[in-house]
Structures are given as structure tokens and as C-alpha cells.
Amino acid sequence: MQEVKEEEQPLWKCSDLPPEVDVDGRVRLVMESALTARDRVGVQDFVLLENYNSEAAFIENLRRRFRENLIYTYIGSVLVSMNPYKDLEIYSKQQMERYRGVSFYEISPHIYALSDNTYRAMRTERKDQCILISGESGAGKTEASKKVLLYYAVTCPAKDTMDTLGDKLLQSNPVLEAFGNAKTLRNDNSSRFGKYMDVQFDFKGAPIGGHILNYLLEKSRVVHQNHGERNFHIFYQLLEGAEDELIKTLNLDRNPQSYNYLVKGNCPRVSSISDKNNWKTVINALPVIGFSEDEVLNLLEIIASILHLGNTLFGEGEDGETHITTEERITTLKKLLGVDGSALREALTHKKLTAKGEEMISPLNFEQAVSARDALAKAVYGRTFTWLVEKINQSLAVKEEIYQSGKASTVIGLLDIYGFEVLQTNSFEQFCINYCNEKLQQLFIELTLRSEQEEYETEGIAWEPVTYFDNKIICDLIEEKHKGIISILDEECLRPGETCDISFLEKLEDSLGGHPHFVTHKLANGKTRRVMNREEFRLLHYAGEVNYNVNGFLDKNNDSLNRNLKEVLCQSENQILCLCFRREEVFDQKRPEMAATQFKNSLMKLMEILMSKEPSYVRCIKPNDCKQPGRFDEILIRHQVKYLGLMENLRVRRAGFAYRRRFEAFLQRPLRAIVQILYPTSQLGICDFSKLD
Numbered sequence: 001m002q003e004v005k006e007e008e009q010p011l012w013k014c015s016d017l018p019p020e021v022d023v024d025g026r027v028r029l030v031m032e033s034a035l036t037a038r039d040r041v042g043v044q045d046f047v048l049l050e051n052y053n054s055e056a057a058f059i060e061n062l063r064r065r066f067r068e069n070l071i072y073t074y075i076g077s078v079l080v081s082m083n084p085y086k087d088l089e090i091y092s093k094q095q096m097e098r099y100r101g102v103s104f105y106e107i108s109p110h111i112y113a114l115s116d117n118t119y120r121a122m123r124t125e126r127k128d129q130c131i132l133i134s135g136e137s138g139a140g141k142t143e144a145s146k147k148v149l150l151y152y153a154v155t156c157p158a159k160d161t162m163d164t165l166g167d168k169l170l171q172s173n174p175v176l177e178a179f180g181n182a183k184t185l186r187n188d189n190s191s192r193f194g195k196y197m198d199v200q201f202d203f204k205g206a207p208i209g210g211h212i213l214n215y216l217l218e219k220s221r222v223v224h225q226n227h228g229e230r231n232f233h234i235f236y237q238l239l240e241g242a243e244d245e246l247i248k249t250l251n252l253d254r255n256p257q258s259y260n261y262l263v264k265g266n267c268p269r270v271s272s273i274s275d276k277n278n279w280k281t282v283i284n285a286l287p288v289i290g291f292s293e294d295e296v297l298n299l300l301e302i303i304a305s306i307l308h309l310g311n312t313l314f315g316e317g318e319d320g321e322t323h324i325t326t327e328e329r330i331t332t333l334k335k336l337l338g339v340d341g342s343a344l345r346e347a348l349t350h351k352k353l354t355a356k357g358e359e360m361i362s363p364l365n366f367e368q369a370v371s372a373r374d375a376l377a378k379a380v381y382g383r384t385f386t387w388l389v390e391k392i393n394q395s396l397a398v399k400e401e402i403y404q405s406g407k408a409s410t411v412i413g414l415l416d417i418y419g420f421e422v423l424q425t426n427s428f429e430q431f432c433i434n435y436c437n438e439k440l441q442q443l444f445i446e447l448t449l450r451s452e453q454e455e456y457e458t459e460g461i462a463w464e465p466v467t468y469f470d471n472k473i474i475c476d477l478i479e480e481k482h483k484g485i486i487s488i489l490d491e492e493c494l495r496p497g498e499t500c501d502i503s504f505l506e507k508l509e510d511s512l513g514g515h516p517h518f519v520t521h522k523l524a525n526g527k528t529r530r531v532m533n534r535e536e537f538r539l540l541h542y543a544g545e546v547n548y549n550v551n552g553f554l555d556k557n558n559d560s561l562n563r564n565l566k567e568v569l570c571q572s573e574n575q576i577l578c579l580c581f582r583r584e585e586v587f588d589q590k591r592p593e594m595a596a597t598q599f600k601n602s603l604m605k606l607m608e609i610l611m612s613k614e615p616s617y618v619r620c621i622k623p624n625d626c627k628q629p630g631r632f633d634e635i636l637i638r639h640q641v642k643y644l645g646l647m648e649n650l651r652v653r654r655a656g657f658a659y660r661r662r663f664e665a666f667l668q669r670p671l672r673a674i675v676q677i678l679y680p681t682s683q684l685g686i687c688d689f690s691k692l693d
């Protein structure tokens, strides 16, 4: 692969110049060469753009760099990363060495430079840091976060325990990806959950522990996939990669098309994915992260049982009663889930209710039985995933007592969370994902746009104020107590009487009609009405308009599982399931929080965590929708530049002293090069430049 080494671009080597060229001539040639190179490869920090107010100039700079495989560019200390959709040889150990301990602006932009800078800031300032990686699906967030982890695993000083910790940190990735990622239309390896990971360092800078917080797994994918998409990778890995004996033990058939939960997307195989190789990686990683043989078997029994559950079918008798028509599946489920078969059969076709203190059993109709079965599959998968993350956390936990309180150590947090999502049909999951992005935008405004300008003001620096859209109004629309969409949704789920998705929509119209960021078919004017479905509401997000179809909102928010199904599972002999389904839950009268409220609360906590740390940003951009290298889709890119707030970010950076200081540091590089041409034998180091001033 032909790559441009940026450091070699702008400068001519002395020896390239004919001896008769005098010193002035040399300097002139060097400057000209730098300018020509800049014309070709663009500037490596957007703050150096002459026309920094022009979006066209910004995009042109991205284009030039992308063409030369220069995927990283700074906006001050923010790293903009373009997904190259091909392997570039820029992540080797030698590359890591180049960035280690080197000042941010002395060397070409790189994810390693940001990783190193964050690490050094943590060490010198003894302050917790966080790296916030954002961008839309497929923009390269997970790849970036893996590069950061790899950098720390390779370059940080090692404690005795570090070898194993580094291994565990790296090995937890393929496991999490197997269970939490799936092929979507936009990304063959899309994370279907949000992830925040803390890496804890001791006072010598050695990593000593880690912790992962996971957010809202897209459980609906377990039972349904859109056309061209797949279920979570682990199902296909198991069928393709497991040894014959295991397949037999789990009573499976290797063909994914045999399973109802795997056929919906009509996409069993993906050319870019080797399920067989990935299976090997996962199965080798599990013991490294501390899974016992029994736990691995129990885990795979759960995965297999979900496939069998999807093939458990129902029929309707003459009197309208529902029964199971695939009795052999119950026999298999009994074995794999370690539960009582007849209790499971009963719980899949009946519902237990308590009315006036008395227990009643009521039969389920066909649709109810299908949805009880699907709810069981989703609950089992979702809780198993949470258990898996907990298990990884136990293995990454800091072992030494002195560090357990966290006071003697410092932390670098890594946030890799779903980007803003607009699909053909947007449901509850997209609503939550886009709400999360509104919150992150708030944080970005708070920590970058607002705070930097306030700093300029306090320091009495003259600058041109940068205006930006404050999306608080949209956050309030979604999360405000009693009035926001989430409160209205909860109310509709809980209130007695007939409620449904449409009654929720009507409630929204009654309460929020007239809000400048909320529209429905009924409230819209003619032009918007024509493109809106009657079952949709539209939110005018900071990043653009999104129509949400209310179908399924109530069910997904309720996220409930019939009590008798819970009873069956809490008696499971499967070690993992009996931890996931607790007896107390069956008897607990208190209703657990609804899914959207749980998500809202977890986001509030996340915001607190992030606010308490010094942030660095990686803004990932996806160059095209076809996952193709070399293709630069300007419209798509312009949209991302807009919603990632990159132009506002650039204006703020350009405006004040922070920019000037960094600009000066940046200038030292060509200056040093020139000095080295003029005085080739000089041993001047970077600090000597102050003397030159």
C-alpha cells in the first residue's frame, strides 16, 4: 500500500539540494517545498487553515488528506479521524515508539499521539482523563478505541500483573464484540450497545485494572433483523466454528437458515466476516478472561437455547387455546436451560395474574404466546450479556487493596457509544440512541464551546464570540420530569385502562403540540404531512430531523416478562441463568423502572462520570455508505462535519489563546527543521528554541 509519510512531506533533505545553493536559497526552497506539500496533502491542523470559517475549505482539506491516506487531522487538541476502509500500515509497534513521549504538535496527527498525550496529562497533572469517541455507525469508533487500548497495553510500564491485565483488556474485545456486535446495513461489525471503559493506572503509570459500563443492548435484534442484517455474531460463530461434538451436545444444526431467529435478515454469511476464525478467537479468549469450562458450556447452552426457543412454534386448538406444536424443542430447552419442562410449557402458553390478592392462571392467545416466547428470548440474551460484562469486570478488577478505593490511582476512561442513527424506520432504540447523542452534544457544548469561551473572557482575551445551537431545549423535550417524552411514555405504560402505541402518540400530541422541535402527521403543515406516516412523531434533533414510528414503543419500554416465565428461570440449574433471574425479583412487588427511564438514569450517571474527568475528543467520520476505500462522498461528509459541530469547534479553537499557544508550538517544528538545515551539525533540542527567540 502506498502511503504518504507526512513528516517526510514538507521538507527537503539538505543533501537533496545542490551544493551551490546558498543558505537563503535553501530556506526559500524548503519553504516552497512545504507550501507545495501543503497544497497536496492539506494542513494537519485545521486551525492552520487560512479560511477557517469556510466549510468548503474544511472539506477540501479533509479530501486532500484522505486522498493521501492521511486519515488523522487535528482541530487543536481534537482528533478528526476518517475511516479509510482499508488497512494502513500506521499502527505498528515502531509507530507507537515514534509517538511515545513526543509533544502532541511535533509529529503528524495520530490516534497514538492523542493516547500518549492523554496518558501524559494523567501522569503529570494527576487528574483523571477521558477520551470521548463519537461518530455515526461505521465511522470507526470501535477501531479507534481498540487502538487506544493497544497503545496502552504495549507502551505503558508493566507491573508484574500487567501481562495478564493487558491480555485481559485486549481479549475482552472479541468476546464483547461476539455477543454485542452484529452485521447491519451500515457496518459489518456494528456495536449494538454503548460502552464506557475505565483503565486504572497506579502512581508509576502502570495499568492495574479496568471496568466496563454497558448501555442499552439492542435486544430486539435477538428475535428480529431487518433485511440484509444479522443477529449477534455469536450465533453464527457457534454454528460455523464449534466442534461436531459440541454441536451434537447442543442439539444444533449447522445451517443458520434452519433457525427462525437467524433467517429474518436473509443474510447468513458476510464476505468480510470469518465466523469460524472469530469463533476460535472467542473460545480462546474466554479462559484468559477467567471463564471456567463450566461457565463456557453454560454460556453456549444459553445461546443454543435461544435458537431452539425461536423454533418453538404454537398452534391454536378448536376452542382457541394455544398449544406448543414442536414438543421436541421443549425437551431440548429443558436440558439446555436446566429447567422443568412442563413448567416451561405451561409458562409459554399461560399467564399468571394476581387479582385482589388471588393468583389466577389465564391462557394466552396465539399472538400473546409468540410475544411471551420472544420476550423470554430477549430477556435471557440481555441478562446473559449483562452477566458477561460483569464477569469481565471481575477479571479486570484491581486486585491490590491500596488501589481499590481508587484514591491512589488515576483513570483514563474511553467512551465508544452509538452515534446518531437515522434508519428507514426508526423505533424505540433509535430514539434512545439519538437522545444519548443529544446528551453528549450537551457535554461537548459545556466542556468545549462554552467553557473555552468563558476562559477567554476571564483571561480578558479579545475574541470573536462563536455562536452555536444549544440543544438543551431538545434534551428537555425528551427528559423533563412529568412533561418530557420519556415521562409521557412511562405514564402511558403504567396507567390503568386501554393503552397502546397510538394512545401514546395522541398523548404526545396533546402535551407537546406547538413545541418547536416536535411534529406529528396531525400537527404538521401540508409539506411535512405528506412525508410523515400517521404512526410517527418527528423530532428536530440538533443533527437533523428523525421520524420515529411509535409501533412497539410501549412494549419495549415495559420490557416485561410474564411472572411465571421468571419463576421457571429462577429455578434454573444453569449457573449463569440462576444469577440472572433472582427469586427476589418474582416476589418483589415494586415495579422495576421502565426501560427508557433506566436508560435516562444511566446517561445521567455517565454524564457525571465524564464531567469529573479531563476530556479529549476523537471525532470519527465515515467517508461513504458503501464501506469502500478511497471514496469520498462529500454530501455525507458535510452532514457529519455539521452534526459533529466541527466548524464551531474550529472557530472556538481559532479564537483564543489556546489556539495561539498551540500554534506557536506547532510552528516550532518547521523552525527546527530549518535550523537543522542551516546548522546541520547542531544538536539543538526543542527547548533551545526559546533561546533563538
Ligand SMILES: Nc1ncnc2c1ncn2[C@@H]1O[C@H](COP(=O)(O)OP(=O)(O)OP(=O)(O)O)[C@@H](O)[C@H]1O
Pocket: 083, 084, 085, 086, 087, 088, 135, 136, 137, 138, 139, 140, 141, 142, 143, 144, 187, 189, 190, 191, 192, 417, 418, 419, 620
Ligand atoms: N483506522 C481504521 N483502519 C482501517 N479500517 C478501519 C479503521 N477504522 C474503521 N475501519 C473499518 O471500518 C469498520 C467499521 O468501524 P467500527 O466498527 O470501528 O465503526 P463504529 O463507528 O464503531 O460503528 P458502530 O457504531 O456501528 O459500532 C471496521 O470494521 C473496519 O473495517
